[in-house]
Amino acid sequence: MFFSPNYDLPIYVKKFIKYLKRVNYSEQTIIGYSKDLKIFNEFIYREYQGKIMLEQVTRNDILDYMVFLQDKRAYKPNSVYRHLSTLKSFYRFLVDELNIKENVAAKIRHQKVYTPLPPILDIQEMERLLLTAREYSLYFFTLFSFLYYTGSRITPVISLEKKNVNLKDNKIYFPRIKGGEDLYLPIHNKLKPIMETFLNNHPAPAYPFVFHSPRNPGEYIDHTTVRLHLKRVKNLAGIEKRVTPHIIRHCTATHLTLAKVDQKFISNILGQKDPRSTARYQQLNVDNLRDSLNLLP
Structure with a gap:
């Protein structure tokens, strides 16, 4: 500077x-x-x-x-x-x-413009994405499965250390998520065997990160590389929708909502304290609402 x-x-x-x-x-x-x-x-x-x-x-x-x-x-x-x-x-x-005397930015207002969220993958598309990833690479199959079955943001996932994955007790510990909080999550039943296979055959066993950098195993993989391979996999799967790690997080929240999971539980899984933030992740369409509306007598 x-x-x-x-x-x-x-x-x-x-x-x-x-x-x-x-x-x-x-x-x-x-x-x-x-x-x-x-x-x-x-x-x-x-x-x-x-x-x-x-x-x-x-x-x-x-x-x-x-x-x-x-x-x-x-x-x-x-x-x-x-x-x-x-x-x-x-x-x-x-x-x-x-102790600077004046906050000159405090009273400035700027209208935030609403931006529609990108469409998410439905459950069948997500299954197709993960099946394609399994054929593509064990490494990226594990990474993309981890993103979906935890609903986590990309940074805590790629920086996760092996010592914070407890397969015996079926727990994952994120020492720092957005806002400086830590988070414990259970390991999904489908994710556990994937993690066991990957960790037992880890390509960089001497290094701490679960998702190490392919170029430098002493560091974790970078965001750009993850997005690049995710784009390749979604193209191979024949999915036309845009897919990013954050969109996968939206998929997790929406799919849990469709499964009738309590909103408080979904907020805890996503690591969010404000339920309004959780609601932003849930993208329900007309067909998703049909059964609920038909409950009217």
Whole structure:
């Protein structure tokens, strides 16, 4: 990041990122905040030729930044909203933790635009995806099955260590999920034999991660590689819908809902405290509602 004696914004950004790590924010969240603040830092530096201190940045500067994102970088409204959300979190930190006098982002409002969720796979399509993955690769069959049978986000899954998979007691421990919480989940009956086969024949037995990097077994696999192979498998399965690890999480929530699982249990499985967040993951169509509506006398 840019820095000069008359420009101290990068110092505060570094302090913010260290704070996020200290309070156990997820790696993906930290990466997202870092990227957003890098763009903000570059914008402010250019606007003032590197001659402005953090406490001199005003509400109007942030409003100009939002216009810049929309007009110059052609960001969609939801992306602009996300950048504003990052700045709100950043300035809350500055005020609460570093005693900066004014939160110049606090009262800025930006209308979040509703974006329809992508269609999910139905149960038969999910079965086809996993059957194809089994023929494609034991590694990715295990990984995609794990995503579906736990409903987990991708980051806790790919960073999972072997020591946190207890096949004897049928438990999985995620030491850190989104929001800094930890989570215990039971191992699904269909997932257990898959995990046993994979771990008993693990291609990198001396290393800690369940889903190690194919290139460097001392590290875990990266998000991009997972998405690349997931796309290949869904194409081989003849599935035209877009499929990502997060869409698989939506599939888990919706399929559990169709199975009449209590909403509280689904929230716990997904690691969510707010039931409104859980509802966002459940994508029910007209046919899903038919039987329930027909219960009317």
